[in-house]
Amino acid sequence: MSVSRVPFGPYHLALEEPLRVDLEVEGERVKSARVRIGYVHRGIEWILQRRRWFEGLRIVERVCSICTQAHSQCYAQGVEELAQVEVPERAKWIRMIVAELNRIESHLLLLGVLAHKAGFDTLFMYTWYARESVMDALEILTGNRVQYAINVLGGVRRDIDQKVAAAIEGKLSAALKLLDRYRKVFSGDRSLKSRLTGVGVLTKSDALKFSVVGPVLRASGVEWDIRRRDPYLAYDQVDFEVVARDEGDAYARMAVRLEEVYESARIITQALRSLPQGALSTPLEGVPSGSVVSRVEAPRGELLYFIASNGGETPSRVKIRTPTLPNVRVLEHILPGYQVADVPIIVGSIDPCISCEDR
Numbered sequence: 292m293s294v295s296r297v298p299f300g301p302y303h304l305a306l307e308e309p310l311r312v313d314l315e316v317e318g319e320r321v322k323s324a325r326v327r328i329g330y331v332h333r334g335i336e337w338i339l340q341r342r343r344w345f346e347g348l349r350i351v352e353r354v355c356s357i358c359t360q361a362h363s364q365c366y367a368q369g370v371e372e373l374a375q376v377e378v379p380e381r382a383k384w385i386r387m388i389v390a391e392l393n394r395i396e397s398h399l400l401l402l403g404v405l406a407h408k409a410g411f412d413t414l415f416m417y418t419w420y421a422r423e424s425v426m427d428a429l430e431i432l433t434g435n436r437v438q439y440a441i442n443v444l445g446g447v448r449r450d451i452d453q454k455v456a457a458a459i460e461g462k463l464s465a466a467l468k469l470l471d472r473y474r475k476v477f478s479g480d481r482s483l484k485s486r487l488t489g490v491g492v493l494t495k496s497d498a499l500k501f502s503v504v505g506p507v508l509r510a511s512g513v514e515w516d517i518r519r520r521d522p523y524l525a526y527d528q529v530d531f532e533v534v535a536r537d538e539g540d541a542y543a544r545m546a547v548r549l550e551e552v553y554e555s556a557r558i559i560t561q562a563l564r565s566l567p568q569g570a571l572s573t574p575l576e577g578v579p580s581g582s583v584v585s586r587v588e589a590p591r592g593e594l595l596y597f598i599a600s601n602g603g604e605t606p607s608r609v610k611i612r613t614p615t616l617p618n619v620r621v622l623e624h625i626l627p628g629y630q631v632a633d634v635p636i637i638v639g640s641i642d643p644c645i646s647c648e649d650r
Contacts, residue, residue: 293317294317295315296313296314297313297314298311298312298313298314299312305635306638308645308646309331310638311327312327314634319631319632321628321633324622326619326622328619331645331649335350335351336610339609340607342605344370345443345444348367348442349440351363351365351366352439352440355647357590357644358393358590358591360386360442361587362589362611362647364386364442365587365595366609369596372583373579373583374444376575378446379570381567382445382447384567385449385451386441388459388559388562389429390524391562392425392432392459393429393439393590394551394552394555396429398552398555399421400419401642402545402548403416405487405541406483408635409487414473418470421473425466428458445572446571448571449571450571451566460560463560488541489542490540490542491540491541491544491625491640492538492539493507493510493539493621495537495539497624498539501617501620503592503621504591504618505588505590506591506592509536510544510547511537512535516588518588531555534554535547541639544640544641544642579600580602581599582608591618591644592617594611594614595611596610596611597612613648615642615643615645615647618642
């Protein structure tokens with residue numbers, strides 16, 4: 292049987308953002324794959340190096356609307372470390388609450404999209420309906436549904452009083468109540484499981500070899516989470532489990548994200564009930580010369596910012612390594628051997644954020 296070349300993307304019904312995977316197929320079987328990126332480059336790093344420090348905070352929030360708090364936190368804590376500014380404890384806890392709400396919102400988005408790619412549009416709509424409650428909670432807390440803009444250099448700009456805390460808990464409880472019903476479908480529906488189980492398998496050794504991160508790594512049996520390994524904000528003061536599975540397939544990657552939603556809810560509930568008293572921000576008057584590597588656990592995995600300063604009003608260099616970059620490259624390894632019809636499922640299961648990656 293002859294080998295044919297089939298392009299998947301950059302524009303495809305199964306892609307939310309432009310990504311191209313050049314496939315070599317024999318019949319319906321994928322023989323090899325080559326990933327091509329760079330379709331939505333916006334020059335974010337170049338822009339950051341020409342804006343003042345506080346202006347950069349709003350720019351990094353627009354690297355991606357789904358990872359906005361992770362980018363904001365990573366940039367802010369790097370600049371704060373350079374400036375030797377200590378963020379008040381109350382601000383750290385508020386940042387953590389927003390970060391976990393953002394994680395839930397991101398995971399529910401992907402769970403719905405994955406159900407859609409598997410042909411289960413009803414579950415897709417139900418999951419996104421639950422996600423709306425989380426976005427409502429974010430709007431109550433930050434004033435925004437997408438770019439939250441709650442961080443300032445040195446702290447946060449909005450507080451949480453008893454009324455806001457009660458509203459957040461109420462919205463979160465409503466979302467989890469719905470998700471409890473859908474959880475049974477994700478875990479028990481035979482057609483969904485047959486589309487995801489044993490598809491796109493990434494072994495533990497290969498996960499380590501290709502340096503994948505986040506839920507993709509944890510679904511292959513590696514319990515690596517920056518919130519636990521190198522705690523920031525107040526993650527060392529709350530109780531949560533690092534969710535991991537051993538199967539390494541598309542179903543495991545979905546299941547890890549589903550369970551992480553519940554762990555994030557645990558963190559938020561603890562934080563709302565244990566908020567320390569104190570100021571919301573510490574003034575940041577200047578950034579001296581130096582460089583720093585800042586990292587956080589974004590919804591898709593380990594996010595790195597390299598930030599350098601020459602003592603001026605703007606960064607001399609900002610370099611961003613997003614979680615999608617190592618994750619998307621592993622597609623070239625896990626796609627061969629599967630059916631062409633499995634390609635959207637496998638690509639979706641790694642949750643590629645092309646906006647983050649290409650910048």
